Amino acid sequence: MSQYFQIHPDNPQQRLIKQACQIIMKGGLVVYPTDSGYALGCHLGDKAAMDRIRRLRQLDDDHNFTLVCRDLSELAVYAKFNNAVFRLIKAHTPGPYTFVLPATKEVPRRLQHPKRKTIGLRIPVNNIALALLEELNEPLMSSTLILPGENMPMTEADEIADQLGKHVDLIIDGGACGHEPTTVIEFVNDLPEVVRVGMGDPAPFEVE
Numbered sequence: 191m192s193q194y195f196q197i198h199p200d201n202p203q204q205r206l207i208k209q210a211c212q213i214i215m216k217g218g219l220v221v222y223p224t225d226s227g228y229a230l231g232c233h234l235g236d237k238a239a240m241d242r243i244r245r246l247r248q249l250d251d252d253h254n255f256t257l258v259c260r261d262l263s264e265l266a267v268y269a270k271f272n273n274a275v276f277r278l279i280k281a282h283t284p285g286p287y288t289f290v291l292p293a294t295k296e297v298p299r300r301l302q303h304p305k306r307k308t309i310g311l312r313i314p315v316n317n318i319a320l321a322l323l324e325e326l327n328e329p330l331m332s333s334t335l336i337l338p339g340e341n342m343p344m345t346e347a348d349e350i351a352d353q354l355g356k357h358v359d360l361i362i363d364g365g366a367c368g369h370e371p372t373t374v375i376e377f378v379n380d381l382p383e384v385v386r387v388g389m390g391d392p393a394p395f396e397v398e
Contacts, residue, residue: 192355194347196363199223202321211325213360219243221335221350222322223364224258225315226286226372226389227343228350230358231258231322231330235298240331246357248338255301256288256310258330260323265289265311268297268329275380278395284313286368286389290376301331312372318364334371345369 193213195206214220219232219239230246232239240255247253259265262280269291271279279289293302293309302309311329314320323330335344337353344350347363355361373390376383382395 192351192358193360194351194363195360197318199365199367200317202318204321207318207321207325210322210360210362214322214326214330218359219357220360220362221347221354221358222319222330222362223316223347223367224319225284226334226368226370227345228335228347228367229258229319229332229343230335231332234301234328234331236331237300240300242357243333246354247333247336249333251304253333254290254303254308254310256312256332256334257297257301258319258323258332259311259313260320260329261313264329265313268294268309269311270294271377272380275377275382278382282390282394284315286315286370286372288312288372288374290374290385292377308376310374316364316367318362336371342369343371 197206214233217236219242221228222231230243271291288310290308290310297309351361368389370389373388373392374386375395376385384392384395
């Protein structure tokens with residue numbers, strides 16, 4: 191069975207944050223809250239944990255994984271973009287958006303889209319997620335916790351424990367969080383294209 195931490199959404203207990211990060215660094219798969227529902231997260235370079243996410247969500251090889259980052263400087267390490275794209279992203283982060291961008295060499299190849307060589311990146315508005323990222327000192331490889339056959343993320347930690355308690359190493363109960371997935375914006379030739387409408391307003395990224 192997985193471990194279950196109740197972490198305060200406004201003032202995350204540092205002791206529990208440290209324990210959670212130790213589990214991640216040892217190859218654990220964790221469920222944690224974000225501003226757009228709960229997510230599955232694991233260490234950036236961990237292929238085995240990534241494969242567990244694929245099996246849980248029944249994802250195909252074309253799925254774009256997301257690196258959840260703590261600030262814009264981390265985005266620049268893992269993705270390529272020009273000044274105009276940077277300004278557009280900066281104006282809407284942190285927030286419930288995932289940006290799909292060309293990956294840099296810092297991104298392991300298995301995390302990139304196999305054909306387009308892209309990676310999803312986002313900066314959440316959630317104190318627990320940001321505390322984890324600060325303690326890890328690197329992005330968290332993530333995927334929204336949407337189970338097969340569903341189109342909305344799971345939002346109740348106790349329900350997650352009932353369904354996934356045998357399949358993950360840690361569930362972080364951070365209370366109520368967002369109930370929609372992120373809005374996904376892919377930049378094609380430096381122009382934004384809305385590929386999924388979710389919690390974030392797509393209007394600023396819609397090109398006439």
